[in-house]
Amino acid sequence: MLELKNLPHKTIERLSQYRRALLICLEKGQTHIYSHEIARIQHITAVQVRRDLMLIGYTGTLRKGYNVKELIDLIGEIIDSQEGINVAIIGMGNLGRALINYFSGKRSHLKIVASFDINPDKIGNTMSGVPCFSTEDMEKVIREKNIRVGIMTVPADFATQTAEALVQAGIRGILNYTPKPVNVPKEVYLEEYDMITSLEKVAFYVKINEDKK
Amino acid sequence: MLELKNLPHKTIERLSQYRRALLICLEKGQTHIYSHEIARIQHITAVQVRRDLMLIGYTGTLRKGYNVKELIDLIGEIIDSQEGINVAIIGMGNLGRALINYFSGKRSHLKIVASFDINPDKIGNTMSGVPCFSTEDMEKVIREKNIRVGIMTVPADFATQTAEALVQAGIRGILNYTPKPVNVPKEVYLEEYDMITSLEKVAFYVKINEDKK
DNA sequence: TTAACAATGTGAAAATAATAACAAAAAAAC
DNA sequence: GTTTTTTTGTTATTATTTTCACATTGTTAA
Structure with a gap:
């Protein structure tokens, strides 16, 4: 199983930020997003984004990018507490x-x-x-x-x-x-x-x- | 000359924090402080403090620690802009x-x-x-x-x-x-x-x- | 006087984090 | 249908930051 404890602190912070950017995309009706799009919003590199997503075990679709809705949900599963x-x-x-x-x-x-x-x-x-x-x-x-x-x-x-x-x-x-x-x-x-x-x-x-x- | 550009970002942040702690010590009339005292206040290790001070070229007195006033002034020289x-x-x-x-x-x-x-x-x-x-x-x-x-x-x-x-x-x-x-x-x-x-x-x-x- | 102690200063090592490099494969272009 | 392009996923590398280990040296105390 994915070892949450071992996620780098910086990755945790970025996941929170990715999610916020993704929620805005979702509102706008965007269904997919590329790593470099997330990266540009957050002033980081696309590699960094892909690496973070790799660490949480999320897999995008080649040439289509990441499913916005799915990724939001997965980040929620990782960083949110189930019972609130x-x-x-x-x-x-x-x-x-x-x-x-x-x-x-x-x-x-x-x-x-x-x-x-x-x-x-x-x-x-x-x-x-x-x-x-x-x-x-x-x-x-x-x-x-x-x-x-x-x-x-x-x-x-x-x-x-x-x-x-x-x-x-x-x-x-x-x-x-x-x-x-x-x-x-x-x-x-x-x-x-x-x-x-x-x-x-x-x-x-x-x-x-x-x-x- | 000391290359300020090359000071780690984290060191800059800590210097600001050391100074604040030191200002409080100064107010209380404390003239000297040990690395481990600064460290305890900031929840870091004494080595970290000494290393930061080494990077800015400050030298304490063996067994007496660092001169509070001097250190405050030096940190000011490093991180403050002369003209404000x-x-x-x-x-x-x-x-x-x-x-x-x-x-x-x-x-x-x-x-x-x-x-x-x-x-x-x-x-x-x-x-x-x-x-x-x-x-x-x-x-x-x-x-x-x-x-x-x-x-x-x-x-x-x-x-x-x-x-x-x-x-x-x-x-x-x-x-x-x-x-x-x-x-x-x-x-x-x-x-x-x-x-x-x-x-x-x-x-x-x-x-x-x-x-x- | 000398041994024990307590502190600084720092090279070396380890841990953490970011970047580079590139294979793989789907899609688009020809 | 083949080539080119584009994008993901990942290994290897590099950079940054922290910690370890210990030499050094005043100070205290026996």
């Missing part, structure tokens, strides 16, 4: 709200079912169908709603305690958007992303490009 | 606002000097000191204010045209937060980040971990 995964957003600031709007209804297997905040004005409200609870009730709500992934969008000063509370509540994965790295036990999958780093990276390469001339 | 870089945010939705709050006053060499939107209610306002202009005036403002980096936080449907307009205005780097990949000429540095991909990746590894048991 419930997600919570912790911190209903601008970033938390951006994420809720952004995700709402986008992926059926990933459902944002709760948000948390400490601001009493926000608690009890609903946004894009997602109810906001008090951070104090986090453990209770996470267990009741079977929430397995938490997205942290709290201020940096609350990062540590939020991560601890999530772990305490039995969370299985954390996506940390605060600029402060957090520690979790190894059975919790942690992905950190820091916007300042991305911006500084862009600025660095802009500088380098200018020096070059 | 002006940045614009295009799209004043939740994400755009989150970024403005997030960055404001954080890095002196990276200044967000303008934001753009199509909503007349937002145009003319100022947020965290950043004035909002009409998207129609983008080229003019970007040239006048010497903006070199643009952060795209517009809805996906506007991604393509926004990127084209930025390129047209002579931008040198783009950080694209829309879920739609864009095309730019090779002299413009492009960094794309997609929140759905990150969330799907977390969900995937959560699934894998659970299957394992």
Whole structure:
């Protein structure tokens, strides 16, 4: 059987991206797509696409390319959890709200079912169908709603305690958007992303490009 | 001379992160730090830290570690642009606002000097000191204010045209937060980040971990 | 003084990821 | 019906990134 565990991390990321491109193609009524078409959309090479698809065991049709619908379904089988995964957003600031709007209804297997905040004005409200609870009730709500992934969008000063509370509540994965790295036990999958780093990276390469001339 | 061009991309990202950790140490009055301390904060190995510092030519003191202040300054010399870089945010939705709050006053060499939107209610306002202009005036403002980096936080449907307009205005780097990949000429540095991909990746590894048991 | 320790710095090796090269075969062109 | 073209699938190669292993050397402690 296909060993999902051994798929390169980068391949996982690209599969998610291929699927999104493919969903757009499907909407447009396109039934087949060539590796080089996917590649052009994603700014990568066609070989890379074919290799990724090879790794997941998908076979296209020579000279016709890949069946859009089939490939979407296969990627879903690979990366999605069969029973779906419930997600919570912790911190209903601008970033938390951006994420809720952004995700709402986008992926059926990933459902944002709760948000948390400490601001009493926000608690009890609903946004894009997602109810906001008090951070104090986090453990209770996470267990009741079977929430397995938490997205942290709290201020940096609350990062540590939020991560601890999530772990305490039995969370299985954390996506940390605060600029402060957090520690979790190894059975919790942690992905950190820091916007300042991305911006500084862009600025660095802009500088380098200018020096070059 | 040190060849900045040849620093691995990953090293650049980590340097930005080391600096942030170091700034916190500096605030706390810590004068020296060991490689394994930096490593623990960033969830990486001490060897990785030492290797990165070796690449930028920084030498610590045996058994005392690295001088926090010196290292912060050196990282600044490496990744910052001497004359500073002006940045614009295009799209004043939740994400755009989150970024403005997030960055404001954080890095002196990276200044967000303008934001753009199509909503007349937002145009003319100022947020965290950043004035909002009409998207129609983008080229003019970007040239006048010497903006070199643009952060795209517009809805996906506007991604393509926004990127084209930025390129047209002579931008040198783009950080694209829309879920739609864009095309730019090779002299413009492009960094794309997609929140759905990150969330799907977390969900995937959560699934894998659970299957394992 | 000298042995043990704890840290840095780095060449070599391993792991991971991307690219090149090309065989195979369906479709199109002649 | 044969040749050319186009596209997939895959092996081999190269490039990048991380880790290992260990020499080196201040510092501490016996």
